[in-house]
Amino acid sequence: AVAQTITLKASHQFPGGKGDVRDEMVQMIAREVAAANVGLEIKVFPGSSLVKPKEQWKAMLTGQIDMTSFPLDYAAGFHPQFGATLMPGLVKGHDHAKRINASPFMADIKKIIEDGGVKVLADAWLAGAFGGKDKCIKVPADAAGLKVRSAGSTFAEMWAGAGASIVSIPSNEVYNALQQGVAQGTDTSSGSFVSFRLYEQIKCLTAPGDNALWFMYEPVLIGKKSWDKLNAAQQKALMDASKKAEDYFARESKGLDDKLVDAFKKAGVQVVELSDAEVQMWRDVAAKTSYKNFADKVPGGKELIEKALAVK
Amino acid sequence: MSSLALNPAPLPLWVRAVHAASRALGVFSAGMIALSVGVICHMVFVRAVLNQSSIWQTEFVTFCLIGATFLGAPYILLTRGHVNVDVVPLMAAPGLRRVLYIVGMLISLVFCAIFFKAAVPWWHEAWTSGSTTPSIWRVALWIPYLAVPVGMGLLCLQLLADLWLVITRRNHPFGLPPDERL
């Protein structure tokens, strides 16, 4: 007999019910689990309606929420190693991301996640792009003297290494900052480029293409305490649902980049991609800045970078 | 009417100490806001004129403002700056007005005490874990967090002092003279 129904609170920052792939991933898990009829219900709180994006890691540990889908880099203040999951040039494309998931690099990251009291339900890697307000950003020299707003601190270090000046502004002010020229360039995920309507403000987009520089790990997570509350049948139903969501996301993630390119081309924005040589120039800058800082400052940072770079 | 006259006895030491602490933190908080004005201008100048990176300023100013909110709260209470809806107290007879005041202050005290009780372990956790903000600046979180338990702790004491002054008839409830009625 099924005991009392357990209700889990799942939080994320993406718009709810509007077709956002990351929202759909969580909603899919909720639907599948409900259909499994194992006395488990997942209540989704989209659009940071419960907890602010950067607080979700901690909220999961305290039991304020049970599940979340969020950029793991947001928790780099608790585990600096997570900075490697939003690191320039470590992941080169969607197929490469799949090999990364099965690599010793991700085994190390997941061990830190588990030791931190959290369990990964589904992997997800999102590609991102560069946008220039007045010109294309293809090689590091293009960034010299440019005011850039960056999504994460490791990317900011690479921009600074290329001679850009870093502007720190909240993500909801990026559109205005670009319009007013407070920022002249930005990097963020493909999804954010579209949802923040940045095609209205930038002249040239450096799309992920086959030589991507920008990738971010954005898994679906559950707090260990919440996981342990579930019985075996519920755990299995949750894992099965998560597997489906992960496969769904893997199919859709490449589509996100196509949607990005379509939206920007339709808006009359010039879209370029990086060549092998150009990507390598950025990686050389990153090696001297982001990788080096990470290796110097983060315990085990050097090994993490090496393991990630070793994935062919 | 006896309730018109206030007890003229001098304030005891503990009340004077709480008032002094509230004033000191009030001055400190006003200073943090003044500093924020300067830092914002510095950031705009550095970015727009010198074309350099602005990295620490937004976080610094945001934390200064949160600090001023919590650390300045006791001073604002002392100077009756926290707005309230005083329709019912204004209509009430002096006896009922006193009761309303005492009940309201006790409820406020419960809120602040629970907030304080939760804030101490919350701060301590940030202190022992050494967690930082995820930005490039990587501020240790215990520093901005400290304003919460300190501010809430002193706010409890300031509420107690205000309550005690009304109970011993040194102050009128809500600072309203009994003849002021709606």
Add this chain to the structure above:
Amino acid sequence: MSPLAIGLLIFVVTIALLATGMPIAFALGMTALGFMIVFDGWNAIHFVPETVFAGLDDFTLVSLPMFIIMGAAVASSRAGSDLYEALARWLHRVPGSLVISNIGACALFSALTGSSPATCAAIGKMGIPEMRKRGYDADLATGAIAAGGTLGILIPPSITMILYGIASETSIGRLFLAGVIPGLLLTGLFMAWALFLSWKRGTKLVDADRIYSMKEKLELLPKLLPFIVVIVGVIYALYGGIATPSEAAGVGAMLCLVMVIVIYRVWTPTALWHIMRDGLRESGMLMLIIGASILFGYMMSSLLVTQSVAEAIAEMQVNKWVVLGAINAMLLVAGMFLPPAAIILMTTPILMPVILAFGFDPIWFGVILTINMELGLITPPVGLNLFVINGITPDIKLPTILKGSLPFMGCMVLAIVILCIFPELATWLPQTLMG
């Protein structure tokens, strides 16, 4: 218990706590905490510091103290009276000229501060005694300042719009621009009423035959220059690619401080402390209410009240204008008792999905909401501007101030109606300048 029933209970408890006269911040906070403990268990108290701190950890909020300090700095100087005196010399021959000058000065001053009580105090301190000395009735003199002061939150910058922008995730820069034309419209309506009433009453002016020479008219103009410099400076910073709204606020605060120190010689440590103290008191009070509303919002969302209420309203098969009318009536009632900050922070999470579902423009609604909040500032029993005026003129009774304010409230309702018929008045400027 259904979410809607919980919502009703929350409403009753909040009103009961507010009625004791306890600070609004603690009433909201305790209601939130109480329901969290009852429905989520005692352990929920450990979410409180994190939720409140994370909610306040938002650089956009920095603009609040900055725009408040702008107003506090200018209010500490003679700048307010210079403003209306310069205007009065030019408008001398117009019936009701002094009232009209005061309303004009309120509108100008509004461009320097985000807060309404500051506008009221700065212009009213000199303006009301002067108007009465020159033969204007007490009701018109006080009503005009009470109403003129409310322009502080409609003409940019505006604290109300910043809070609405944060709560509804709409662009603060656009909201500011959207407030400009409605602000001028409302200023015009206020002036028209003052003109009409003075003409109808045939107000005899004490020095009506006094004629200002051109020299007298011109000599005060340089005194307006610093205002223009500050206003243009902030607008340039804001829309010229220098700074975001929050940063422009900081630049404005600095410019105002420099202006009162250099031009109005307000430089003693005591005077500067008073500016910073006033800034701390108003912004600290607001921020604490914001912190408590964040907790309140978290509790409402966690107990599914927000979602259920919004769904229930959206599912009602009614005309969108009926919904808008009902929302405005509800805001008006709330405005009688609560200050704008508390209302906006508590209702926006519920109202936003409804507004969007019925196809209203969120920027336009922000302007309507702001005018509604302006009304609340001069309605009894809790009207911040009424209290400010009462403080300036202790000899004038509250009913007299209210009698004078009532027609101006009519102007505000008229402005809301006009904006419903011609929404372009709000949306055209941001659309044109920001695309």
